[in-house]
Amino acid sequence: MHFQHPEYFIGLLVIPGLLFGYFRLVSWKKKLAARIGDPALVAQLVKSFSAGNYLLKFILVLTAVFFLVAGLANLQARGNAENISRNGVDVMFVLDVSKSMLAQDVKPSRLDKAKQLLYRLVDRLQNDRIGLILFAGRAYMQMPLTTDHGAAKLYISEAGPEAVPTQGTVFSEALSMANSSFNRNEHKYKAVVLISDGEDHDPEGLKTARQLAENGVMVNTVGIGSPEGSVIIDPETKETKKDGQG
Numbered sequence: 001m002h003f004q005h006p007e008y009f010i011g012l013l014v015i016p017g018l019l020f021g022y023f024r025l026v027s028w029k030k031k032l033a034a035r036i037g038d039p040a041l042v043a044q045l046v047k048s049f050s051a052g053n054y055l056l057k058f059i060l061v062l063t064a065v066f067f068l069v070a071g072l073a074n075l076q077a078r079g080n081a082e083n084i085s086r087n088g089v090d091v092m093f094v095l096d097v098s099k100s101m102l103a104q105d106v107k108p109s110r111l112d113k114a115k116q117l118l119y120r121l122v123d124r125l126q127n128d129r130i131g132l133i134l135f136a137g138r139a140y141m142q143m144p145l146t147t148d149h150g151a152a153k154l155y156i157s158e159a160g161p162e163a164v165p166t167q168g169t170v171f172s173e174a175l176s177m178a179n180s181s182f183n184r185n186e187h188k189y190k191a192v193v194l195i196s197d198g199e200d201h202d203p204e205g206l207k208t209a210r211q212l213a214e215n216g217v218m219v220n221t222v223g224i225g226s227p228e229g230s231v232i233i234d235p236e237t238k239e240t241k242k243d244g245q246g
Contacts (some may be wrong), residue, residue, distance in 0.1 A: 004074035011069040015062055022058050088128040089189040090145055092178040093118055096196035096224075098136035098169050099161045103197070105226040111160065114195045114224050118156050121193065122149050131181055134159055135174035137166030145181060169196065171205025175219070179212050191218040197225040 003009075095118070101111040122130060131145040132155050140163065143155045161167070171194070178192045192212060209219045 002076055004076050006073055008069055008072040011072070012066065015065060018058075018062060018065070089125070089191060090129045090131075090182055090186075091121075091125055091191045091193060092131045092133060092145065092181055093121075093156075094133045094135065094139075094174045094178055094192055094194040095156075095159055096136065096169060096194075097134045097159050097161050097164055098167055098197075100169075100197050101224070102161065103225065105228065106224060110197050110224040114222075115156055115159065117195065117222065118193075119153060122152050122156070125149070131178075132156060132159075133174050133177055133181075134163050135170060136161065136164040137168030137170060138164055139170060139174035139177045140164060141177060141181070171196070172208040175205065175208040175212060179208075179215065179217060182217065184215075189218070190216060191220060193220045193222065195222045195224060198223050 095114060097111065101109070101114065103110050106113045126149075127147075129145040129147050130149065130152050131141075132143040132152060134140050134142045142159070142163070143152060146152070175192065175194070182190045212219050
């Protein structure tokens with residue numbers, strides 16, 4: 001057994017101060033009673049006062065101080081160190097959150113459909129580390145690789161166009177960020193799941209994907225949307241977005 005923070009025991013120095021204050025107070029009360037002089041009058045004035053209860057309360061205060069300090073010091077049992085090896089896959093989700101993902105040719109929307117897919121993947125990757133990158137005109141690391149799947153679902157649920165102020169679709173930057181998130185010294189399976197509606201504004205995307213494959217990272221792409229496409233309503237202006245041809 002040992003204390004994690006023995007330095008907190010300096011807090012016990014407050015106990016002598018409390019004892020000194022208690023006995024000074026008791027002495028002062030006795031002197032005050034002696035000044036009054038009439039024992040019968042003093043007894044009448046303090047008949048509701050119990051010296052025993054007063055002492056008991058003080059002892060409880062001292063006990064509380066002691067256990068508070070002991071709790072801060074944190075008594076721990078010594079144990080044998082155990083190395084735990086983890087087998088699994090590192091999976092980085094790369095999600096397109098450009099405004100075109102708000103199109104509703106896939107119900108309820110392309111983005112919501114992508115989130116539903118990611119939720120199912122998170123549930124199936126029980127012993128694996130997962131991370132999340134959001135991208136549009138820029139890429140942002142939303143959540144590094146972690147085994148906290150509850151946090152992953154929370155970040156996925158909050159994903160939207162407002163998370164990336166620059167619009168567009170830059171696959172290469174997002175894939176490069178995913179590649180740098182993996183530990184190259186760990187020899188395990190690594191994968192990227194890229195979900196987008198396929199509007200490619202980045203000619204370097206395919207080149208970057210090939211580089212990841214050469215580094216042993218499996219790149220999986222998932223297209224969201226219909227062949228016919230759909231109009232896109234800007235959530236801020238409520239207007240229909242148009243391309244260069246109107």
